[in-house]
Amino acid sequence: MVEGKLNTRRLGKSGFQVTEIGIGLWAIGGSEWGPVDDQNSLDTIEAALQSGINFFDTADVYGLGHSEKLLGQSMKGRREEFFVATKIGWIGFDEDSFRSAYGSTEELIAGVEENLKRLDTDYIDLLQCHIHLPEPNLDYFLEGFQQLQDSGKVKSYGVSSSHIDFIQQFNANGGTAALQIDYSILNRTAEEEIFPYCLENDIGVIVRGPLAMGILTGKFNPDSHFPAGDFRQRWLNDPDENQTYLEDLKKVDTLREIAGDMSLAQLALRFVLSHPAVTTVIPGAKTVQQLEQNVAVGHMPPLSREILDQIDEIVPPGGGRKIWPA
Numbered sequence: 001m002v003e004g005k006l007n008t009r010r011l012g013k014s015g016f017q018v019t020e021i022g023i024g025l026w027a028i029g030g031s032e033w034g035p036v037d038d039q040n041s042l043d044t045i046e047a048a049l050q051s052g053i054n055f056f057d058t059a060d061v062y063g064l065g066h067s068e069k070l071l072g073q074s075m076k077g078r079r080e081e082f083f084v085a086t087k088i089g090w091i092g093f094d095e096d097s098f099r100s101a102y103g104s105t106e107e108l109i110a111g112v113e114e115n116l117k118r119l120d121t122d123y124i125d126l127l128q129c130h131i132h133l134p135e136p137n138l139d140y141f142l143e144g145f146q147q148l149q150d151s152g153k154v155k156s157y158g159v160s161s162s163h164i165d166f167i168q169q170f171n172a173n174g175g176t177a178a179l180q181i182d183y184s185i186l187n188r189t190a191e192e193e194i195f196p197y198c199l200e201n202d203i204g205v206i207v208r209g210p211l212a213m214g215i216l217t218g219k220f221n222p223d224s225h226f227p228a229g230d231f232r233q234r235w236l237n238d239p240d241e242n243q244t245y246l247e248d249l250k251k252v253d254t255l256r257e258i259a260g261d262m263s264l265a266q267l268a269l270r271f272v273l274s275h276p277a278v279t280t281v282i283p284g285a286k287t288v289q290q291l292e293q294n295v296a297v298g299h300m301p302p303l304s305r306e307i308l309d310q311i312d313e314i315v316p317p318g319g320g321r322k323i324w325p326a
Helices: 038-051 062-075 105-119 139-151 164-170 194-200 212-217 231-237 239-259 264-273 288-297 305-314
Strands: 008-010 017-019 055-057 083-088 126-129 157-160 178-182 204-208 278-281
Touching: 008 278, 017 278, 038 062, 038 288, 055 204, 062 083, 062 105, 083 105, 083 178, 105 139, 126 139, 126 178, 139 157, 157 164, 157 204, 164 194, 178 194, 194 204, 212 239, 212 264, 231 239, 239 264, 239 305, 264 278, 264 288, 264 305
Parallel strands: 055 083, 083 126, 126 157, 157 178, 178 204, 204 278
Antiparallel strands: 008 017
């Protein structure tokens, strides 16, 4: 592991200082990314903490709560060393489930109590609305989040979405501290409207999907396969998805030529951190080795203007596609 303290950035109006490199704990839930080993997951969380990472992102639906339970197990006896960001709201992972699982403030607060039990803690540093898609009535969500913040069970709150209208709606009372959004070299759509809005409104940005679900690691090719239960099988089975996937692989081949001594993943992470709106990036890691490669980025200098210009030629500012979810 590279020695030295990781840089931190202020997470919007929450005021919290979080490390530029965090860790996303979706994959360790073990239900959407293929099989995982719990001990490997616990070792990876431990390695993240020992490397200086303080930002840990999970959700109630990751492995149906298993991800939260593993994080709670890791935090036992040292809760103050972890900045915990979790999410609530989805019914599940199919396209018909990206809507609220709750219909009232009371149901929402009861749901968060379950988050707290799984995490084995009495407070959440950042609670995020996980619905993604605009809904006609968010009043009960905002009321619930505010009540939880007033009670001290939630220190700050935010939203996970790629829709500017939804983000603005959620920030109607000015209380939104953070936005979690899909952003990468292959998906620069947030640069057009969303990032400027966040900068203007002191909303910290948490970047998920910086490696484009693994495409930007460079480990996939047209003949790659994904295990049963891995949602990325749609890239191979759906004709439209497959065409876009193959086009992305060609872009990755071009990116290899400018990566130099960096791995493709490190190039991708350094690119994300180059945008002034970004607070932290949360690549997933299922093993200590993956975690170490991510942490190394936190000790590297910013990308040069020359490299950023070359990336602009491959995917122009504001360009690319929303990879997950749309």
